[in-house]
Amino acid sequence: MLYRRTWSYQLFRVVNALIMLAVLAAIIIPFLNLLAISLSESWAIVGGKVGLFPIGFNLDAYFRIFQHPSIKSGFYNSFLQTGLGTAIGLFMLTICAYPLSKTFLKGRKLFILFIMFTMFFSGGLIPTYLVVKSLGLIDTIWAIVLPFCITPYYLLLVMTYFQSIPESLEESAMIDGLNPIQILWRIVIPLSKPVLAAITLFLAIYYWNNWFNAMIYLNSTEKLPVMMIVRNIVAGADLASNGGQSEVTSLSAASLKSAAIMVTTLPVVVLFPFAQKHFAQGVMLGAVKG
Incomplete structure (x- = not known):
């Protein structure tokens, strides 16, 4: 086209x-710096000589992390928390968004108004804690999973996508004898794979990175997710319990913190490239159509 030859388009x-x-550099440079620090020798880290590439090659920080008494249970708890939270959240969002996408539902606008209200105003930390405690969920994995399985923004995103599906398809299915649950399972969900894949990625990242709720609702060390354990390592609270201060002095604290961050972000880094296509499609289609 002619406009592609203009100077404004080239500019x-x-x-x-x-x-x-610039955005790519802002993302990659800190990641490479953390990786380099986690693999470098302690003298180079203390001297501030490590940039984007490691100086020397030292895996002591990674060995120290995997020797931590709670790291294995932390990974198990994180995978369990992420799997349960993502599955339950996806199920709840789907069965809630589908009826709300129907214009003939009585009180639909009122329900949507209540949902949007919670996007701007929440009960707060103390009321939420009291509700979780009254249900007997304190110090259980359900205290991390259930109260946060439905996010209003994700619910509206899925609902908007469901509205973009032609009603003629559902009407034809009803003529063929399918009930609403069968229509949802056999027609709506297969057609909504992009947005559901995006929501799955959102939920998985949220539950994997969720350490604050674990700090509030969990009391037992063996039930803590790996992010909470890493938080303690980064904060320096667990250094003494992992060999004593005499061993810590031989290993740079920065190297230990960087290695802990690299270990916990690796699953997300590995997962994202496979879900990137559905992630982009789901966000765009769910936000624009309807």
Whole structure:
């Protein structure tokens, strides 16, 4: 096209490329620096000589982390918490969003208004804690999973996507004798894979990175997720319990913290490239259509 030959279009491409490179550098450079620090020798880290590439090669920080008495149970708890939370959240969002996507539902606008209200105003930490405690969920994995399985924004996103599915498909299915549950399972969900894949990724990352709720609702060390254990390592609270201060002095604290961050972010880094296509499609389609 002719407009692609104009100087304004070429300027736009250059500026756009520079912005994207700056964003990419802001993401990759800290990641590479953490990786380099986690693999470098202690003397180089203490001297501030480590940049984007490691100086020397030292895996002591990683060995120290995996020798932590709670790291195995932490990974198990995190995978269990992420799996349960993502599955329950996806199920609850789907069965709640589908009826709300129907315009003939009585009181639909009122329900949506209540949902949007919770996006801006919440009960707060203390009321939520009292509710969780009254249900007897304190110090259980359900205190981490159930109260946070439905997010209003995700619910509206899925609902908007369901509204974009032609009603003629559902009407034809009803003529063929399918009930609403069968229509949801056999027609709506297969057509909604992009947005459901995006929501799955959102939920999985949320539950995997969730350490604050574990600090509030869990009391037993063996039930803590790996992010909470890493938080204690980064804060320096668990250094003494992992060999004593005499051993810690031989290993840079920065190296230990960087290795802990790398270990816990690795599952997300591995997962994201496989889900990136559905992630982009789901966000765009769910936000625009309807």
